[in-house]
Amino acid sequence: VLPRVGLSDGAGKPLKDDRVYYVGEQDFYVPRDASGAFKTYDSAADSYVDAMEVMHKLIPTHVVFNGAVGALTGKNAMPAKVGESVLIIHSSAMRDTRPHIIGGHGDYVWLMGKFANAPLRDLETWAVPGGSAAAALYTFRQPGVYAYVNHNLIEAVELGATAHFRVEGKWNDDLMTQVRRPGPIA
Numbered sequence: 752v753l754p755r756v757g758l759s760d761g762a763g764k765p766l767k768d769d770r771v772y773y774v775g776e777q778d779f780y781v782p783r784d785a786s787g788a789f790k791t792y793d794s795a796a797d798s799y800v801d802a803m804e805v806m807h808k809l810i811p812t813h814v815v816f817n818g819a820v821g822a823l824t825g826k827n828a829m830p831a832k833v834g835e836s837v838l839i840i841h842s843s844a845m846r847d848t849r850p851h852i853i854g855g856h857g858d859y860v861w862l863m864g865k866f867a868n869a870p871l872r873d874l875e876t877w878a879v880p881g882g883s884a885a886a887a888l889y890t891f892r893q894p895g896v897y898a899y900v901n902h903n904l905i906e907a908v909e910l911g912a913t914a915h916f917r918v919e920g921k922w923n924d925d926l927m928t929q930v931r932r933p934g935p936i937a
Contacts, residue, residue: 753866758861760859760869762869768837768838769835769836770835771839772837773840774816774914775818776814776841776844777818778815779814782804814846823899828916831918832918836888837889839887839889840885843883844881844882848879848903848906849877849879850899851899852897855891857889859872860877860888863884866886874887876902891918892923893927896915896917896933897915900914
């Protein structure tokens with residue numbers, strides 16, 4: 752729960768956010784058949800025995816943001832604008848995770864949902880213990896698509912724990928010279 756008085760830098764200076772996004776990270780344990788394809792069932796009750804066998808191994812088949820692979824990518828990417836400060840609230844129900852903005856960082860980061868504490872500054876990656884939440888405030892400085900990932904890149908790339916920020920605005924050559932406009936990866 753965010754404080755009624757808003758967030759501060761820890762020295763009493765108020766911080767503002769232009770947008771707030773919630774990212775819930777979940778792990779799923781979906782049974783497979785003998786050929787390796789995911790099984791389907793008529794009801795959750797019918798899947799119980801197979802699902803319990805997969806869960807007891809503690810090896811997730813999916814680690815996703817907001818309930819599904821791709822829930823926050825492509826047309827579902829989180830929009831922002833250059834110069835906007837975006838507050839990302841990230842929770843993980845079961846497993847420890849380490850979120851990271853590729854091309855950015857957490858200007859201010861509150862760990863363990865402790866908004867009354869002074870935030871940590873300029874973290875590239877931050878920890879979210881299972882059953883907990885953290886928040887990061889980042890001001891986007893350049894346009895483009897920023898990947899927001901679980902820093903266990905196997906879980907991000909192979910199991911689905913990836914989101915995107917689609918940031919619009921004017922490129923600032925004073926920060927970084929743009930050699931060519933971003934385009935599709937070839």
